[in-house]
Amino acid sequence: MGGDAVARADARADHFLGLAGAQIVATDALLLTQDNLADVIAAKAMMCVHGDAGLGKTLSVNASLRALAPGMVCRVQFRARPTARDIRHELFAALGIGGSPPGKPIEFDQVLKDALAERFRVLVCDEAQWLSRECFEYWRHLWDDRRTDIAIVFVGGGNCYQVLRREPMLSSRVFVWQEFRRMSPEQVLRVIPAFHPVWANTDPEVIAFADTHAGHGNFRSWAKITAHADRALARSGRDRVDREVLGWVFTKLSGRSA
Template identity: 75%
Template sequence: MMTWLDFDERDDHYLGLSGAHVVATPALLTLRDNLADVLQARAMMCVHGDAGLGKTLSVNAALRALAPADVCRVQFRARPTPRDIRHVLFDALGCSGAPPARPIEFDALLKHVLAERPRVLVCDEAQWLSRECFEFWRHLWDDRRTDIAIVFVGGGDCYRVLRREPMLSSRVYVWQEFRRMSREQVLDVIPVYHPVWADADPELLAHADVHAGHGNFRAWAKLTAHVVTALDRLGQPRPDAAVLQWVFSRLGGHDA
């Protein structure tokens, strides 16, 4: 279990890549506007898309600007049960004492804490959630005493589960899908993303995207980390075709 206080901006970047910047992409700017509306309405939002497209980074960056003191971020690495969510929230919200033994008492405690002041509950890796888990989040949100907005961040399974359950999907105020960067977006974004690409030839960037980046921020972070290592070892100021070929050989796969 992780809470908002366990993360700083460096944690947002895959591999903790030194020198990486948060870039104001169209997706991030749209997300910030959407989140502002969701927070004002105390509503639910679903941010979904394939892995590595910058969903979590964008949500974290936007919420640091919009509601830094109100965020409670939880994350799961396996399929949780409603009981797991109760205990994760108990810790993340800083509840005192021992967790109640009975679900009805546990839920009453969580609702009491969530009624004390505004909260933004961010559930990352929400693709691991079952229908019963989503129903539990809805149960908390539906209570008139709680003062919460909920942001689900996850892959396609998260979207599909929510969409096929009318009781759930009808309560989602905003849906936002993240997609791969187009070639034009790569050429605009990547030189700003990390200094190692600042003066790179557009053809070199396009070549790197075809063979390793694939319009995916996480793939570009991994590619960039390898390029930084290569330049340090070779004493070169900027990447070239030979550096990229060495990196591709490290990344493996058919494209290498």
């Protein structure tokens, strides 16, 4: 698979459900993310991107870094409470270091630092709200080392902001904090028609109705609405979404009759 094909596949994977036809829209939040990441990369600093689930944080960071730091990004992600040992092993794999991981922490850290000193990288830690004090201290340890050549981006939902703020040794080093919020009704009417062809010719009143009852300014919710609406149009032979189609979609989302 060529580089362009890989990039397209990565971009599609960023969308919830790998939604075919979905476009990355230059929202205010995405444009701000690009500006902030450019500053963080230039300063080789740390950034925290936080906000509720489904607002497009990871998508915005990934899309921005594909443009700003191609070939320089190393991503790690955790779904449970990791330890410093887990971070070591995830980084070892993500950095593509050959051989077997060292058995002793001191030796392991030396191997990681050697790899992180070879060239500049942006380390992205997704689901950062799961990290403990020990884990945050480990990230700080890597970044503080004078040999490592890195920027670090923490991306987290829920209480990520509060978790990082409770760690003054790390939070004092965060160069940029960015909060993601739900799209306003006005933003929804501007963004959703460009998000997917399903909505390109849809009556704005129908889009507003969908947002009020199911979308709630949340990109992940809109991806689900869009996937169901696209199937409904294909099965019914209709050419645009209306309230009747939305009624069918809402039953899929709620599990209850319209």
